[in-house]
Amino acid sequence: MxxxxxxxxxxxxxxxxxxxxxxxxxxxxxxxxxxxxxxxxxxxxxxxxxxxxxxxxxxxxxxxxxxxxxxxxxxxxxxxxxxxxxxxxxxxxxxxxxxxxxxxxxxxxxxxxxxxxxxxxxxxxxxxxxxxxxxxxxxxxxxxxxxxxxxxxxxxxxxxxxxxxxxxxxxxxFPAYEAQVKMDDFGHLSYTSEIPGMWSMARFIELLMGEIPRLHDTPTGYGPLGKNYLAHVAVPLEVRQAFATLEERFPQAVRVANPQFHSDYVQEKNDETR
CATH class of the missing domain: 3.40.50.620 (HUPs)
Known part of the structure; x- marks a missing residue:
């Protein structure tokens, strides 16, 4: 494969x-x-x-x-x-x-x-x-x-x-769906089954790649060693290797957190409207 x-x-x-x-x-x-x-x-x-x-x-x-x-x-x-x-x-x-x-x-x-x-x-x-x-x-x-x-x-x-x-x-x-992808002889990616409302392939890859740096408990992640938003998660080596493979293949795909949806930002906006 x-x-x-x-x-x-x-x-x-x-x-x-x-x-x-x-x-x-x-x-x-x-x-x-x-x-x-x-x-x-x-x-x-x-x-x-x-x-x-x-x-x-x-x-x-x-x-x-x-x-x-x-x-x-x-x-x-x-x-x-x-x-x-x-x-x-x-x-x-x-x-x-x-x-x-x-x-x-x-x-x-x-x-x-x-x-x-x-x-x-x-x-x-x-x-x-x-x-x-x-x-x-x-x-x-x-x-x-x-x-x-x-x-x-x-x-x-x-x-x-x-x-x-x-x-x-x-x-x-229990996740809302289970998605797997395949590639045809021309190098085009597609889903192996139809999923109602499914993301575009580019968006799906972006979402997946955005998760790994957030999940892995490092100083730049969201765990206790980083921003402390979530419990400790040790991302397995094979998952980190898969992320590295995709990072090389899709260097622009890692989703950066949008500050507009950050809790501190939301609190500030709520304070402004009181």
């Missing part, structure tokens, strides 16, 4: 942290001894496939409560574009948060809805801290929580949760 394909698939598999082989009550029972989790949480950074799986979970009664978390961040505009076929002409969504967009999608396509929406968070860090605040403010039982995020960011979301959650809970991870 082509080294580029191997490297992309290596990063995709690593970032898409998954604790269940399938999204079923049988699998949940095997992991936590109960057929339902207390909370099922979808994060707004996901593509439409996450909304489809949340709808399936609601229909299959996999949780006692369902939460969608997401304000406005680097994936919001893409989500609005993906939503268009499922919106009526009268639905104006320009100012909608990611959580509100997914709720509208659930209602329009599946006639189901989440129980709670968190609409102010802007990044993986305050996705979690604002979720924990919502849990506390609504006195929600959270002895078990299933987290679902875009596959590129699932492992980072889990590491943030591990750092920020100060109460005992059983945490399960």
């Amino acid at each position: 082509n080294k580029t394909v191997e490297a992309i698939n290596c990063l995709a598999n690593y970032c898409a942290l998954k604790n269940l082989s399938a999204l079923t009550s049988t699998q949940i029972q095997a992991k936590i001894g109960q057929k339902q989790v207390d909370l099922f949480v979808l994060f707004g950074g996901s593509i439409l496939a996450g909304g489809d799986l949340l709808a399936q979970a609601i229909q299959d009664n996999l949780a006692k409560k369902y939460v969608i978390v997401g304000g406005h961040g680097h994936t919001t505009e893409a989500l609005k574009e993906q939503m268009q076929p499922w919106l009526s002409q009268n639905e104006q969504v320009m100012t909608f948060s990611e959580a509100e967009l997914f709720q509208l999608y659930l209602k329009n396509r599946y006639q189901v809805a989440a129980d709670y929406l968190e609409t102010k968070s802007t990044n993986c860090g305050n996705n979690i801290t604002f979720l924990l605040r919502l849990i506390q403010e609504n006195n929600l039982k959270a002895e078990s929580i299933l987290l679902m995020q875009d596959a590129t960011m699932q492992r980072r979301m889990a590491a943030v949760m591990q750092k920020e959650c100060d109460f005992p809970t059983r945490m399960l991870n």
